[in-house]
C-alpha cells in the first residue's frame with residue numbers, strides 16, 4: 001500500500017521520481033531475497049531429495065543437521081552457471097580455484113562437530129559461506145575466517161543477504177585461528193593441512209571438537225576429529241577426503257591465479273569500456 005502510494009506520488013512529482021523508484025526497487029529486491037531464503041524457492045524439492053538420498057541413506061542421522069541441510073539454500077552459494085547442479089552429490093567450483101564441498105561432506109563435518117545451541121564455533125575457510133550458514137542454523141555464534149579477501153567479502157555479503165548476518169566473517173590467516181573470539185566449542189577446518197595448526201588446538205575448549213582434513217595437498221587426506229578431554233587431545237579418523245589446501249599467506253601471494261604484482265598488471269586501455 002505504502003509502496004503504491006509512493007509510486008503514485010512519484011508520477012505526480014517527477015522531480016523525485018528517480019529517488020522513489022530506486023527505493024521501490026530496493027524494497028522489491030529485499031522481498032525477492034527474503035522469499036528465496038525462506039520456503040518459497042523452487043529448489044525445495046531438489047534440496048529435500050539431497051537430504052534423503054545423499055545424507056539419510058548414508059550415515060547422517062543427527063536430526064538438527066538434517067534440518068539445517070534441508071533449510072540452507074545451497075543454490076545461493078554457487079556461481080550462477082552452476083545453480084542447476086547446486087544439489088548434486090559433488091563439490092563445485094566457487095572461483096579463485098576453490099570449491100564448495102559436496103553436501104555429504106558438509107553434513108558429515110557438521111555432525112562430527114556436535115554443535116549445540118549457544119556453542120561458539122569457528123570455521124576456517126569461509127569460501128562461499130555455505131558451511132558457515134549450515135553452522136548458523138545450529139548456533140548463533142559462528143565465526144569464519146577466509147584468507148582470500150574477495151571470497152571473504154562476497155561470502156559476508158551473501159550471508160547477510162540470506163539472513164545469516166550474525167555470522168562474523170573475517171579475512172585473514174586461519175592458521176592463527178581467531179584469538180579474540182576464542183575459546184571455541186567446535187572448530188571446522190574446510191581446507192587440508194599437513195598437520196593440526198597449534199593455534200587452533202590452543203583455542204579449543206575443554207570438551208571441544210576440532211574437525212580437520214589432514215594430509216598433503218592433492219594427496220591422500222583423512223578427515224580427523226580431535227576432542228579435548230582433560231586437557232589432552234583424543235584423535236579419531238574418518239573418511240579419505242580431498243580438500244583444497246590450507247595455504248600460508250606467503251604461498252598465496254606467490255600462487256598463480258592471484259592478482260599479479262602491480263608492476264606487471266595490465267594498465268587500463270584509455271577509452272575502453274569499463275564496468
Ligand code: SAH
Pocket residue numbers: 094098099100101124125126127128129130131132145146147148151172173174175190191244245246247248249
Ligand atoms: N567452507 C567453504 C569451502 C571451503 S574451500 C564453503 O562452504 O564454501 C576452502 C577455503 O579455505 C577456500 O576458500 C580458501 O581460500 C580458504 N583457505 C585456504 N587457506 C586458508 C587459510 N590459511 N586461512 C583461511 N582460509 C583459507
